[in-house]
Amino acid sequence: MASDLIAALRTIAGTDNVLTGAAAEPYCTDRRGRYSGNALAVVLPSSAQQVSEVVKLCAKNRIAIVPQGGNTSLCGASVPLADDTRQVVVNLSRMNRIRNVDATNYTMTVEAGCKLAALYEATEQVDRIFPLGLTAIAPHCEIGGNLSTNAGGIGVLRYGNARDLVLGLEVVLPDGRVWNGLRALRKDNTGYDLKHLFIGAEGTLGIITAAVLKLFPRPQSVATACVAVRDPAAAVALLSHLRASCGDSISAFEIVSRSCLDLVFRHIPDTQEPFADKQHDWIVITQLSDVLPAPLDAALTDALQAFDDGVLEYTVTTDQAQAEAWWKLRKNISDAQKSEGISIKHDVAVPVSRVAKFIAQTDVVLHKAYPGLRIVAFGHMGDGNIHYNISKLDAAQNPPFIERHEHDVNRLVYEVVAKLEGSISAEHGLGQLKREEITHYKSAIEIELMRSIKRTLDPQGLMNPGKVV
Amino acid sequence: MASDLIAALRTIAGTDNVLTGAAAEPYCTDRRGRYSGNALAVVLPSSAQQVSEVVKLCAKNRIAIVPQGGNTSLCGASVPLADDTRQVVVNLSRMNRIRNVDATNYTMTVEAGCKLAALYEATEQVDRIFPLGLTAIAPHCEIGGNLSTNAGGIGVLRYGNARDLVLGLEVVLPDGRVWNGLRALRKDNTGYDLKHLFIGAEGTLGIITAAVLKLFPRPQSVATACVAVRDPAAAVALLSHLRASCGDSISAFEIVSRSCLDLVFRHIPDTQEPFADKQHDWIVITQLSDVLPAPLDAALTDALQAFDDGVLEYTVTTDQAQAEAWWKLRKNISDAQKSEGISIKHDVAVPVSRVAKFIAQTDVVLHKAYPGLRIVAFGHMGDGNIHYNISKLDAAQNPPFIERHEHDVNRLVYEVVAKLEGSISAEHGLGQLKREEITHYKSAIEIELMRSIKRTLDPQGLMNPGKVV
Numbered sequence: 001m002a003s004d005l006i007a008a009l010r011t012i013a014g015t016d017n018v019l020t021g022a023a024a025e026p027y028c029t030d031r032r033g034r035y036s037g038n039a040l041a042v043v044l045p046s047s048a049q050q051v052s053e054v055v056k057l058c059a060k061n062r063i064a065i066v067p068q069g070g071n072t073s074l075c076g077a078s079v080p081l082a083d084d085t086r087q088v089v090v091n092l093s094r095m096n097r098i099r100n101v102d103a104t105n106y107t108m109t110v111e112a113g114c115k116l117a118a119l120y121e122a123t124e125q126v127d128r129i130f131p132l133g134l135t136a137i138a139p140h141c142e143i144g145g146n147l148s149t150n151a152g153g154i155g156v157l158r159y160g161n162a163r164d165l166v167l168g169l170e171v172v173l174p175d176g177r178v179w180n181g182l183r184a185l186r187k188d189n190t191g192y193d194l195k196h197l198f199i200g201a202e203g204t205l206g207i208i209t210a211a212v213l214k215l216f217p218r219p220q221s222v223a224t225a226c227v228a229v230r231d232p233a234a235a236v237a238l239l240s241h242l243r244a245s246c247g248d249s250i251s252a253f254e255i256v257s258r259s260c261l262d263l264v265f266r267h268i269p270d271t272q273e274p275f276a277d278k279q280h281d282w283i284v285i286t287q288l289s290d291v292l293p294a295p296l297d298a299a300l301t302d303a304l305q306a307f308d309d310g311v312l313e314y315t316v317t318t319d320q321a322q323a324e325a326w327w328k329l330r331k332n333i334s335d336a337q338k339s340e341g342i343s344i345k346h347d348v349a350v351p352v353s354r355v356a357k358f359i360a361q362t363d364v365v366l367h368k369a370y371p372g373l374r375i376v377a378f379g380h381m382g383d384g385n386i387h388y389n390i391s392k393l394d395a396a397q398n399p400p401f402i403e404r405h406e407h408d409v410n411r412l413v414y415e416v417v418a419k420l421e422g423s424i425s426a427e428h429g430l431g432q433l434k435r436e437e438i439t440h441y442k443s444a445i446e447i448e449l450m451r452s453i454k455r456t457l458d459p460q461g462l463m464n465p466g467k468v469v
Numbered sequence: 470m471a472s473d474l475i476a477a478l479r480t481i482a483g484t485d486n487v488l489t490g491a492a493a494e495p496y497c498t499d500r501r502g503r504y505s506g507n508a509l510a511v512v513l514p515s516s517a518q519q520v521s522e523v524v525k526l527c528a529k530n531r532i533a534i535v536p537q538g539g540n541t542s543l544c545g546a547s548v549p550l551a552d553d554t555r556q557v558v559v560n561l562s563r564m565n566r567i568r569n570v571d572a573t574n575y576t577m578t579v580e581a582g583c584k585l586a587a588l589y590e591a592t593e594q595v596d597r598i599f600p601l602g603l604t605a606i607a608p609h610c611e612i613g614g615n616l617s618t619n620a621g622g623i624g625v626l627r628y629g630n631a632r633d634l635v636l637g638l639e640v641v642l643p644d645g646r647v648w649n650g651l652r653a654l655r656k657d658n659t660g661y662d663l664k665h666l667f668i669g670a671e672g673t674l675g676i677i678t679a680a681v682l683k684l685f686p687r688p689q690s691v692a693t694a695c696v697a698v699r700d701p702a703a704a705v706a707l708l709s710h711l712r713a714s715c716g717d718s719i720s721a722f723e724i725v726s727r728s729c730l731d732l733v734f735r736h737i738p739d740t741q742e743p744f745a746d747k748q749h750d751w752i753v754i755t756q757l758s759d760v761l762p763a764p765l766d767a768a769l770t771d772a773l774q775a776f777d778d779g780v781l782e783y784t785v786t787t788d789q790a791q792a793e794a795w796w797k798l799r800k801n802i803s804d805a806q807k808s809e810g811i812s813i814k815h816d817v818a819v820p821v822s823r824v825a826k827f828i829a830q831t832d833v834v835l836h837k838a839y840p841g842l843r844i845v846a847f848g849h850m851g852d853g854n855i856h857y858n859i860s861k862l863d864a865a866q867n868p869p870f871i872e873r874h875e876h877d878v879n880r881l882v883y884e885v886v887a888k889l890e891g892s893i894s895a896e897h898g899l900g901q902l903k904r905e906e907i908t909h910y911k912s913a914i915e916i917e918l919m920r921s922i923k924r925t926l927d928p929q930g931l932m933n934p935g936k937v938v
Contacts (some may be wrong), residue, residue, distance in 0.1 A: 102820065102822050103709065104705060104706070104709040104821065104822035105820040105821045105822040105823075105853075106709075106712065106821070107820070127713060149658060150658050150662075152656050152658075156655065156656065157655075160633075161655075161656060163662070164629075164633065173914075173918075177914055178914075179912070179914050179915060179918065180912060180914075181915065183890065183892070184820040184890065185818045185819070185820065185853060185890075185891065185892050185895075186625065186626075186630075186818065186821065186851075186852040186853050186854070187621050187625060187630060187818045187849070187852045187853065187854045187892065187895040187896050188818060188892035188894075188895065189618060189619050189621075189669055189892070189894050189895065189896055189897065189898045189899070190892055190893065190894050190898075190899055190903070190907050190910075190911065191669075191899060191907065191911070191915075191919050191937055191938065192666060192669070192670055192674075192918075192919045192922055192923075192937075192938075193619075193632070193665050193666070193668070193669055194915065194918055194919070196662050196665030196666070197661060197662070197665070197666070199662070200658055200660075200661070200662055201661055205661075216716075216717075217712050217713045217714075217716045217717075218713075219716070236573060237573070240572065240573040240575075243575065243686050243760075244596060244686045244687075244760070245686075245760065245761075246760060246761055247685075247686045247688070247759060247760025247761060248685075248686075248717045248718075248760065249717075249760075249761060290716060290761075291712075291713070291714065291715060291716025291717065291718075292714075292715055292716060292718060292759075292763065292768050293768075294761065294763055299761050299762075349654050349655065349656045349657060350654070351571065351574040351576070351653040351654060352573065352574045352575070352655065353571050353573035353574040354574075380656070382655075383655040383656045384574075384654060384655050384656065385655070385656045421652065421653065421654075422654065423652070423654050423656065423657035423658070423659055424659065425657075425658050425659045426654075426656040426657065426658065427656050427658055428658065429658045429659075430658070430659055430660060434659070438659050438660065441659075442659065442660070443648070443649060445642075445646055445647075445648050445649075446648060446650065446660075446663065449642075449648065449661075449663055449926075450660050450661045450663070452925050452926075453661055453922070453925065454661075455925075456921050456922065456924075456925040457918075457921075468660055468661075469660065469661075
């Protein structure tokens with residue numbers, strides 16, 4: 001039976017593009033090594049037509065399908081389940097053509113398997129940008145996965161989430177039919193907006209095989225500031241003020257706590273305190289960028305000067321090396337933390353106006369329940385999105401602590417999130433990791449609506465089962 | 470039976486808020502007087518709870534529900550059908566509270582019955598804007614309707630369609646349950662994005678009763694240019710160039726043909742040729758705006774000077790009166806055309822890069838089939854959205870011409886649209902007007918997906934039947 005299926009897959013995709021046994025293993029474990037599963041085969045189709053045939057074959061044989069791109073999911077969305085053997089991984093990496101770049105329409109049509117970094121390059125050639133800001137992972141992740149998880153990253157404040165960067169999609173449906181929704185239109189009010197169903201669905205409603213993406217003009221002017229703030233509340237107020245003063249030119253607003261800085265200085269070479277004389281508890285890195293040749297450093301300085309409630313110190317620069325030195329502090333927090341072992345990680349969002357409340361209230365709750373914890377809080381304050389990681393100071397204590405208390409720590413954090421009407425997964429999705437957890441934080445009506453849509457589009461439940469819903 | 474229903478509706482919404490007979494009539498005909506229908510009653514609930522009870526009552530009795538806001542639909546979406554008597558209009562106008570304005574989060578939570586103009590006022594008070602640009606209709610239309618039709622207008626180029634301005638929704642589902650999705654989050658990846666199903670669904674999947682809307686900082690600098698271009702192709706290239714030079718600060722780019730200008734000069738007092746010495750065939754009105762105190766007139770002049778392929782003449786101004794004189798030409802085209810009787814109107818979109826092709830190809834096709842037609846082409850070129858109206862020069866000939874040839878004219882126009890991969894309804898929706906027509910221009914798969922979603926959410930088919938799908 002399995003051998004018949006594999007033979008049929010080989011007929012569709014070519015012998016070399018159906019992997020089994022040891023060759024399939026790398027595709028069955030996620031990039032961080034947290035999730036692992038089994039698959040009858042990994043198939044790498046090269047066209048929507050082949051994907052369609054593979055899906056039809058699987059549907060006929062009631063074999064589950066795990067769509068996969070760069071396999072960089074942080075929630076186990078892109079690997080097969082551990083406890084099911086009737087699964088096939090459909091890896092899209094061979095569908096990596098840029099079908100069309102229309103610089104005048106500010107769009108490009110790309111296949112799901114294009115690496116994000118390849119899209120950066122292709123747009124640079126036509127003096128445009130594709131502003132999905134996931135620079136660290138861009139050489140590995142693929143646009144199909146980015147869209148399936150509605151990826152965020154740095155730049156959401158200015159350009160929106162992945163969802164906001166899409167005009168059209170091509171999707172292979174759970175019964176194998178191909179929906180060609182590759183429209184390149186800024187306006188189209190002709191019925192239900194189906195593309196938004198598939199974006200962020202983590203492959204549970206169909207397989208995105210291609211997309212029309214929005215491009216943007218390339219910024220010419222950049223100014224960056226490092227600002228020491230009294231506390232997160234001052235940062236929240238500062239952001240509101242900066243938006244009112246500088247508008248759309250704000251392209252990043254990231255907050256970093258002292259605990260993050262300490263980790264970075266300890267583990268990452270060539271990093272320095274941003275302010276020589278004083279170790280501040282909280283810093284903000286913010287960036288203005290503009291297509292116009294604007295004096296953004298003056299604008300940013302003016303805006304900072306006009307705001308005196310809780311700004312302790314700041315430096316504004318247009319010097320790229322200086323800006324990169326600051327960004328190095330922000331971008332290496334995760335790596336620095338990894339050097340001290342594992343931690344309990346959260347990717348939460350609240351309304352921007354409530355970020356300071358979230359940080360303050362969660363601190364109180366956690367320190368009361370678990371005295372002596374280290375809280376590493378940082379992230380995309382401009383989007384209300386905080387990465388909030390918790391560990392013991394002594395790295396050796398973490399594995400047993402996490403083993404015993406992860407569930408309770410999550411519950412404490414998520415309850416504050418819920419009280420502030422936030423989200424327990426801001427940008428990483430649900431995958432396997434939070435599929436169960438989300439049922440406590442979404443209304444029964446919403447869960448039921450999601451399930452009824454899943455049943456309608458995928459009545460056999462074969463499309464990435466065990467993820468999301 | 471009808472009297473029982475009416476009595477029950479009065480118990481829910483109050484006696485004065487259930488209209489029948491002559492009192493109901495104004496709600497049963499659309500604002501332009503093109504669509505008319507019958508309803509057992511018009512009910513005006515004042516809360517989501519009342520809407521829920523009304524919907525439950527109707528669902529139990531298998532009475533169709535027509536959700537209605539300001540009744541300004543251009544496609545007959547907001548009035549009952551002519552050939553069905555078992556219908557109730559649920560008008561949301563009494564649900565007109567602004568529940569919350571959070572200037573720091575740049576959001577407000579508003580009820581569906583808020584007039585768009587009231588939202589402009591409320592945001593001005595907190596030094597923000599809500600950028601859905603439908604100024605002419607704003608005193609009449611309501612935000613629930615704006616969202617249900619995914620309204621466009623001037624400003625889409627910069628801020629997106631209505632859909633892009635929403636963070637959360639409250640919706641009464643076809644079975645009367647209330648889905649509270651009023652999240653005020655910039656990032657939330659916890660499953661299917663349900664709000665995008667209801668936005669643009671024209672009330673066929675549920676009744677939007679409230680929404681969380683994005684606000685934006687108020688622009689401080691504005692510069693406007695009137696540009697005479699050789700032809701639409703030059704305008705397309707100019708737009709691409711301006712975006713690359715001036716970026717996000719471009720907030721409008723509208724094209725106006727000579728036929729439009731002639732109509733406006735003939736019928737609208739106090740209007741002048743924008744260029745004194747020469748009557749150009751095509752003009753563009755474009756606007757830059759910025760929150761930063763930027764020298765936008767210099768930027769715009771520089772960008773225009775750097776572009777020499779087909780720009781015949783231009784004037785740049787920061788003078789508001791001058792800018793308004795130009796905008797008067799654009800904004801009065803529809804009214805001027807009305808003075809010469811009825812016409813065949815189209816609201817189409819193509820990729821921005823193909824707008825010139827659309828205008829050129831449609832002109833050829835139509836003039837060949839119907840020599841001597843007047844073609845009035847204008848609109849939101851920045852979004853690829855052209856309003857394209859067709860009439861006989863002699864107004865008296867129009868009623869018989871339209872009676873006989875509207876269908877064939879539409880077919881000729883839509884076939885060019887389809888060839889250019891465009892949309893037959895860019896911003897007005899489908900309603901009753903294009904419900905049948907769209908089946909020729911969408912794939913069978915897409916129509917079937919839409920219908921299966923309709924069946925899933927509204928199995929009895931009671932929510933605004935005869936519209937969209």
